[in-house]
Amino acid sequence: NAGVTQTPKFQVLKTGQSMTLQCAQDMNHNSMYWYRQDPGMGLRLIYYSASEGTTDKGEVPNGYNVSRLNKREFSLRLESAAPSQTSVYFCASWLGQSNQPQHFGDGTRLSIL
Amino acid sequence: DAKTTQPNSMESNEEEPVHLPCNHSTISGTDYIHWYRQLPSQGPEYVIHGLTSNVNNRMASLAIAEDRKSSTLILHRATLRDAAVYYCILNYYGQNFVFGPGTRLSVLP
Numbered sequence: 013n014a015g016v017t018q019t020p021k022f023q024v025l026k027t028g029q030s031m032t033l034q035c036a037q038d039m040n041h042n043s044m045y046w047y048r049q050d051p052g053m054g055l056r057l058i059y060y061s062a063s064e065g066t067t068d069k070g071e072v073p074n075g076y077n078v079s080r081l082n083k084r085e086f087s088l089r090l091e092s093a094a095p096s097q098t099s100v101y102f103c104a105s106w107l108g109q110s111n112q113p114q115h116f117g118d119g120t121r122l123s124i125l
Numbered sequence: 126d127a128k129t130t131q132p133n134s135m136e137s138n139e140e141e142p143v144h145l146p147c148n149h150s151t152i153s154g155t156d157y158i159h160w161y162r163q164l165p166s167q168g169p170e171y172v173i174h175g176l177t178s179n180v181n182n183r184m185a186s187l188a189i190a191e192d193r194k195s196s197t198l199i200l201h202r203a204t205l206r207d208a209a210v211y212y213c214i215l216n217y218y219g220q221n222f223v224f225g226p227g228t229r230l231s232v233l234p
Contacts, residue, residue, distance in 0.1 A: 054225050055169070106222075111174065113171035
């Protein structure tokens with residue numbers, strides 16, 4: 013059982029380049045999330061998708077776009093990468109019931125030069 | 126979103142119990158209390174959750190105050206592998222899980 017799978021695991025970009033981070037879950041969860049984590053900090057929510065076909069902004073959405081491709085997949089796109097977006101990005105999924113936990117991927121470590 | 130406060134860091138000796146506190150004075154009646162931990166270079170992982178009663182599982186115990194304004198995660202015998210950042214989070218029927226800075230637990234051999 014793979015759970016939440018993120019690709020790639022590592023990426024180095026130059027300022028101004030674009031890229032898409034991929035996330036897929038195989039638990040039939042309704043909700044999916046993208047967080048970023050800067051060194052020594054907690055996770056901050058970028059965007060989330062409560063269900064297939066819907067997306068909503070989180071705490072730090074500027075500079076990002078998302079697509080909920082289907083129930084399994086939720087991608088995060090950086091259109092024009094900036095050094096301030098250097099971070100570790102985590103994808104998570106949730107069944108949607110408050111007595112159930114979120115499940116996280118292993119993260120994508122992104123460096124922007 | 127409901128907020129929680131935790132100490133920035135704690136230390137424990139190996140094989141001793143650890144009590145990690147969390148204050149959540151604005152908790153509402155339908156908020157579940159979740160605990161996650163994040164090992165170095167990994168994503169957060171679920172530890173335990175509860176609503177009103179104390180809870181036990183193979184990883185830890187969760188003690189919830191009678192007024193539910195605070196809770197304590199208990200690791201019965203800390204091991205070196207328990208060194209991590211521990212997050213206390215409230216979740217209700219909303220969609221957002223708010224992660225604060227958490228408590229960094231160091232385990233000394």
